[in-house]
Structures are given as structure tokens and as C-alpha cells.
Amino acid sequence: MAFLEVKDLKVYYPIRGGFFKRVIDYVKAVDGINIRLEQGETYGLVGESGCGKSTTGRALLKLTKTTSGQVLFNGTDLTSVSAHKMHELRKDIQMIFQDPYSSLNPKKRIVDIIAEPLRNYEHLSRKEENKVAREYMERVGLSSDSIYKYPHEFSGGQRQRIGIARALTLNPKLIVADEPVSALDVSVQAQVLNFMQDIQKEFNLTYLFISHDLGVIRHMCDRIGIMYQGRLVEEGLSRDIYENPQHIYTKRLISAIPNIDPAHREKQSAIRHQINDEYNKSYKNYFDNDGKAYQLKAISPTHFVALP
Amino acid sequence: MLKFLLRRILIMIPQLFILSVLIFTLAKAMPGDALSGQLENAHADPKVIAEQRQKLGLDDPIQVQYIRWINHAIHGDLGMSYTHKIPVTDLIGERLWNTLLLAAATLIVSYAIAIPFGVASGRWTNSWLDKWVTCYTYFTYATPLFIFAILMMFLFSFELNLFPSGGSVDPQAVPGTLNYFISKFTHLVLPTLSGALLATSTTIQFLRNEVIDTKIQDFVATARSKGVPESKVYSRHILRNSFLPIAAFLGYDITGLIGGSVFVESIYSYPGLGQLFLDSIQQRDFTVVSALVMISGFAALLGTLLSDIILSAVDPRIRID
Amino acid sequence: MMRLIEPLNTQPVNSEEKSPSALAILGRELVKDKLAMASIIILILLLSTVYITSLVLNQDQIVKIDLLEINAPPSEDHLLGTDQGGRDIFGQLIIGTRNSFSIGFLITLITGIIGLTVGLIAGYFGGIADNIIMRIIDFVLVLPFLMIVIVCATIVPKFNLWTFIFVMSAFLWTGKARLIRSKTLAERELDYVSASKTLGTPNWKIILREVLPNLSSIIIVNLTLNLAGNIGIESGLSFLGFGLPESTPSLGTLISYAQDADTIQNKWWVWVPASVLILVLMLCINFVGQALKRATDARQRKG
Ligand SMILES: Nc1ncnc2c1ncn2[C@@H]1O[C@H](COP(=O)(O)OP(=O)(O)OP(=O)(O)O)[C@@H](O)[C@H]1O
Ligand SMILES: [Mg+2]
Secondary structure: OOOOOEEEEEEEEEEEHHHHHHEEEEEEEEEEEEEEOOOOEEEEEEOOOOOOHHHHHHHHHHHHHOEEEEEEOOEEEEOOOOHHHHHHOOEEEEOOOOOOOOOOOOOOHHHHHHHHHHHHOOOOOOHHHHHHHHHHHOOOOOHHHHOOOHHHHHHHHHHHHHHHHHHHHOOEEEEEEEOOOOOOEEEHHHHHHHHHHHHHHHHHOEEEEEEEHHHHHHHOEEEEEEOOOOOOEEEHHHHHHHHHHHHHHHHHHHHOOOOHHHHHHHHHHHHHHHHHHHHHHHHHHHEEEOOOOOEEEOOOOOEEEEOO | OOHHHHHHHHHHHHHHHHHHHHHHHHHOOOOOOOOOOOOOOOOHHHHHHHHHHHHHOOOOOOHHHHHHHHHHHHHOOOEEEOOOOOOOOHHHHHHHHHHHHHHHHHHHHHHHHHHHHHHHHHOOOOOHHHHHHHHHHHHHOOOOOHHHHHHHHHHHHOOOOEEEOOOOOOOOOOOOOOOHHHHHHHHHHHHHHHHHHHHHHHHHHHHHHHHHHHOOOOOHHHHHHOOOOOOHHHHHHHHHHHHHHHHHHHHOOOHHHHHHHHHHHHOOOOHHHHHHHHHHHHOOOOHHHHHHHHHHHHHHHHHHHHHOOOOHHOHHHHHHH | OOOOOOOOOOOOHHHHHHHOOHHHHHHHHHHHHHHHHHHHHHHHHHHHHHHHHHHOOOHHHHHHHOOOOOOOOHHHHHHHHEEEOOOOOHHHHHHHHHHHHHHHHHHHHHHHHHHHHHHHHHHHOOHHHHHHHHHHHHHHHHOHHHHHHHHHHHHHOOOOOHHHHHHHHHHHHHHHHHHHHHHHHHHOOOOHHHHHHHHHOEEEEEEHHHHHHHHHHHHHHHHHHHHHHHHHHHHHHHHHHOOOOOOOOOOHHHHHHHHHHHHHOOOOHHHHHHHHHHHHHHHHHHHHHHHHHHHHHHHOOOO
């Protein structure tokens, strides 16, 4: 039994229109995705903007309704579980949000933000709550005396740490991190990422790491899934994806990673052009008539590619 | 667009239905028979009343009565006035024109004041003009219409003796003569100004904000850099962008206009629908009352319909939502 | 003019002032605004005088008709003279102001609670409930409010203070509900609401403890402006003779005596003080409301 198994997950948003705002079509934000996660690993979900990464993550946490498919967490199907059971399971699955500004309620003190989950699950006294809040603030590298401050008194990176502290208080097993650093300065990004790796070891966390930044993904993830228009086009170990990309879409994404070394810049630009040409030429071979990706096929025990 | 129109009109059907049911219920709660206005009052012999009720169909099931009433109303039969013993439609027809005249005059004057001042105060923010205009809008926004109308009447009619204090025309004036027109005009001045001066504040504030917002947009800078004179930039772009929304707000505020006309017409004894409404209430002429409520509700529904259409033409986003 | 629509320029509150100290900022802005400060002081003085004096006044004495003292000018007996029923104007002013303010306040409170509840629920949960609620609101907003209130006042057999408040509230909650709904709709999309959900916080708690505090400044501004509006509507209806029952002293009733040509010209003490009182009340409350509104809009803040 896998730790987390997503089976043929679909999330369609209705488009209403015409007479009486009937549903006339769907945005197929997620259109049949399969993912397996083992405990302790970091799985990276990559793709261009609007391909459905966030929707996938939010569906796992039941923040959006799934249209069909299953999300099995330790064997329990989250899509059909009772509200009561879900309340219990929420403790194990937490989320880190992209925007450290809107994800902390500006009207609440840090202590109330960090203690919010405790108040829902554990009935502690005020004193104990404060103690826990202080403890977690120190864990994420912030001064424990600042728990009476408000979010706007912290920088973006500090806020993201507070968001992480809040997610950690319930001792979750799985954390969905939706672009946790993309709103941060490059200089702070590495700091937060390293910190996330540290706590992963400390708490034996499993990450579903969502990003559009292949550099960040490479730094963080053991396995990677490449997403395109609601479907996975390629999945494999980090090595498989970066050194041996098979799908034309993956190739194009990887060729687009900027190269810092000036010596290679020209060479890379040439490669990029070449791949772009190839992409336009062989597009038909990789996508079906509707422009959708095919089913994943194994080309090695760890490496899967969507081929006809 | 066509689909939107159809859908918008279809939405109106249940609204009309509920409105009519509401007024039917109100009318049924009124003493006598407010829908036909033909039931004699309570002093009559109970036998006679019973006979009349029979004849008027007041003992029929309620839905039958409702359908009969609606049927009559659609064919323009709103019953008889108790006190005046003439059909309500005739009674209303006379006053309707007076009210429309007053409303039109109020709107024209209020826009004639609001548009230049709103644009100017948005264009030269923080100038002394802007400060005075803002001050003026604060005061007019806060002043209740009935107090303002009384003060205007006191000042311009009784103290300065400039304009008449009541009526719509001098009863001695002969229709068609120049005197008649002049008299009509002078009678219109105070009621119009009372409503118009207060009505300006929302429009001025809207325009001011609109101008401030548009000022920073690119096309104004572009036009300016192309050498289009400043004043032309404002008159062309900004007004073009804001006129239709302003027109649309008008439609949404018909309810407010009707409420205002009740006050103004009552204070200046101006023979319009508002005064007719109050008179009828006082004389317990409920046929007229329910007809007037129905007409006002209908007018307001039509107003929002028009406004919705105007706004959706200006801003397609509204259509989707 | 009766304000039946929301003021047009309710600017969006930008994220900057969603800081916890938004209320403190409101307070600070108020203090800086001399006009608003003066308004508050006037309001406090006026209202405390009114409420304290009304305690010692004998209302039965005031409303008793005294045919010997009809339309008497101000004198030692009657500080501000008497009206056409020989009733003491000063006493009526005090009681009338108390009634107007209390009623306006009650209506604001009731419509505030209804509007807040309905708006929060419709905005937060959305879906069919939201659709139905919005249809109802759109419909009520179209109804000829003033006329229907007047009709109710005439045909309801025992039209008293409470029926009056009930009928008014039945109409006036809608604007507020609409405002709150649209703000809630925007707030709901923010991540902190999603975060609370993943942290296991129940919906009702999210609505009350997370969303509601973020709407507080908008609500305060709206309620303040509405309070002034409601006082205006109440006295307007009394002016027409369809507000409170006749035996209750009311500012609107006093002003309505000015519709008589003799009174308006020669008996200023009957209608001028009441008019001035209402104007002062409404202006002061509006100034405070406008200052609060400026404070919630960073563009107009005094710094
Ligand atoms: N609530 C919604 N209603 C309708 N459509 C939605 C909704 N949320 C997302 N979508 C659509 O679903 C698709 C996927 O959105 P999603 O937010 O999952 O993309 P993403 O991969 O996270 O993009 P980004 O990198 O920009 O965050 C998009 O086309 C988006 O427009
Ligand atoms: Mg996203």
C-alpha cells in the first residue's frame, strides 16, 4: 500500500453560459492524473502556468471538489471519506501556500495563527499554547518573543517560515507545498528551501512540491512529474528527467533553463532553437488529435513517458 | 449580446409576477375593495354589500380574483377612484405629465451642475475649487430632502418672494399663452432646484473619482503627448467613458426618484403622482394607491432593465457574471 | 434626497491597511481630521444632553394639548415656545431627538446584523443559496420602498414603534447584505481562508474569526453612514405623517408644521430648531463617516 496514491484524478471547472447560465463546457484543469508517493520522499510537480498544478494540490486537500478519481492516503479514499474522518485526517496532510502575504490572516497575532490548528485538535491551556508557539517559532528560526506581533511586521521570507511553522504544529506526514518560494526574493529562496529540507529529515515529511522552476525542483526533488494541460507527460527520477528527457515537451522545458555560465550561453541558445524546431515539427507525434498527452508508458522501471 | 438581452428580460418575468402578487396582497389587506374601487362603504345595508360583493366577484377564490385583476390591469383597467368617481387611469394621466416634467427638469439641472463640477474637481484635485466642491457634496449628501425643500421655500418664496410656493401653474393663466408658459416655468424652479441640488452629490463624487482614475491611465498620457489639448482629452475620453455608467445609475435610482417626488410634490403642493399618492392615502382612496404602487414598481423594474442593458453594452464583463 | 443606494465611491480597501491596526488607523485618522473630531465632540455633547434631559422631562406633560398656549413665542415658561397644540417645543425637541436617534440606531443595528449574516453566508458559501439571496436582494431594492412603508403605516391596524422598525428593517438590510457579500466573495479567495480549512477550522469559525475581522473597517464606515441615512428616513416619514404614532413627539412632525404658510413665515420657533437639529445630527454623523471612509482609502489618507 502506497503512502499516497492519486488514481485517475480529474477536476473540471464548469463554464456557464447561454440561457440560464447552464453548464456549456468544462475547463479540464486536471484531466486524469496518477501519482504514487512513498513516505519520506519529495515529489516535484512541474509545468507551465495554468497546467493544473495548484488544482492538483488543492484537490488532495479537498480545497476544490474532485470531479472523479481517487486520492488514497494510507489506503483511505479522501474523496469519499466522511466529514468526521476527514477532520481527523487533516492533521496528517498540510499545505504551504505560495503567497506568504495572503496566506496569513493580517488581523491575527502570530501566536493565534500558529495555535489555530492546536485549538481545533488539542485542547491546551493558553500557557501551553504559547509555549508551543514559541517552540515552533524557534524551530523555524524566528525569535520566540515575536509571537505577539502581527504578520505585517515580518518580511516575506519570515512570513513563509511562519506559514511553515503553522503547518508543522499538527505533526503532519504529508505537506503539499504550492510554489513555496516563488513569491520570495532569490536571496531568500535558498534559505527557505534548505530549511524545508532540514525539517523534512527531522520530521520524516513527505513533500508534494509544486513549482514551475526546474532549478528549484532539481534542488529539492527525488522524483519529478511533468505536467501539461491537466495531464502528466513524463515522470521519473530526477536523473531520468534532467539527463534523459524523452518527451518533446520535457525537452523543451529543460532547454529553457537559463544557463549562468557565459561560455555555454551561445551553445545553449542554439540547442534551444533546435529543440523548438523539433517541437513544432514533431508535435503531432507526442499529442493526440485534441492536443492532449497520451497515457504514460514505462521505458525503464523508474521512467515513464506519455507516448502513443 | 442578444442572449444576454433575452435572459435579462426573462428574469424580469418572475420579478413582475412577485411584484404583482405583493401588491395584490397589500390591496387585499386594505379596507374596501382596493382593486375595483366600486364597493360602497361600510355604512350601507349589509345585504346590499353582500350583493355587491357577489357582483364584483369578491367571494370568488383568491386566485380567480388575482387573475381577473391582472387581466384588467394588462388591458389598462386599474379600477375606479373612490373619491373622484373616475377611472384611476384618467386620474393618473393628468398628473403623470407633471411628474415627468418635474423629473426631467430635475435630472437636466442636476447633470448640468454635476458634470462640469465633477470633472473640474477631479482634474484639479486639491485646488480651491475641488475643496469647495467636495465640501458642497458633503453637505448636500447629508441634508435630507424635505428639510432642504422647506428651507428653499422659506428663503426664495417667502423671504425673497422670487418664486411661487405651490402648484404647477397659475390657475388664472390661459393655456397656450406666453404667460402660461412663464407661470409653469416659475412654478417649476423651486421644486426642481430642491431635488437637483441634492441629487448632484453622488454624480459629482462618481465623476471626480472616475477622472482621477482615468488621469493615470495610458491613453490620456498618449493623447496628451500627441499634442491633443488638455481640455479636449478630458471632454473626449473621460466623458465618453463615464457618460453611459452615469446614465445607467439613473435607471437604478428610479425608486429613489419616486421617493423624492413624494416629498417635493407634497411640500410644493405640486399636482403630480407623488402628491396624488399622499392625497389618496389620506382619503383612503386605495384603488389609486395600489395602482400607483404598481406603476412605481413597474417603472423601477424597467429602469433596472435599461440600466443593466446599458452597462452590459459598456462593459462586457458584466454580461458573463 | 433619500439615499436608497449605496454611495458610489466605496473604494476597494487595499491590502496595506488590512494590517491588524486598521481600527487604530481609523482612530488616528479621525483624530487628525479636525472636522471629524469637532463632529464627534458635538455629537457627544448633543446626545448626552438629550438623553440626560429626557430622563427628567415629563413626556405626558409635553404632549398634553394646551389650548391657551397655542403657538406661543419663546418665553420663560416655554423656552422655545409652543406649537399649534400648545405643546412645549423644547421638550418635544429633546424627546424627538432621542426617539429619532434611538430608532435610527436600532434600525442600523438590526439591518446591520441581518445584512452581515446574510451577506457573509451568501458570499462565503456561494452556490445556489447565494443565487437565491441575490435575486431576493435585487428584487427588494427595486420595490418602491417609501410608498410601501406609507401604505403599511396606513393599513396596519396598530402601527407602533416596533412595527415601524420592522417594516423599515425589512427593506433596509438589502444594501448592506449586498456590500458584505461582495467583500466576502473577494476575501474567501485569499489563501488564509484555504489555510484555515486545511488546519481543520470549521466554516462558521472561519466566517466569524477569520473573514469578519477583515471586513471590520468597511462595516464600520457603512454603518456610520447608514445611521445618518436612517435618521433622515425616519424624520422624513414623520414629516409626511407616516412615521411614529401622532402622540409621540418627533422632529419630523415639528418641521411638517412649516407646510403652513403662516407658520413658516411667522413662527420660526416651531420648525427652525427641529430642522437645525436634524441637520446638525446628520452632518456630524456624515462627517465622521466620510472621515472613516477616507481613512480606509490610502489614496485619500491625510498621512
Ligand atoms: N476556481 C476556478 N474556476 C474555474 N477555473 C479555474 C479555477 N481555478 C483554476 N481554474 C483553471 O484551471 C486551470 C489550472 O489552474 P491552476 O491554478 O491549477 O494552474 P497552475 O498550474 O497552478 O498555474 P500557476 O503556475 O499559474 O499557478 C487554469 O486554466 C485555470 O484557469
Ligand atoms: Mg498555481
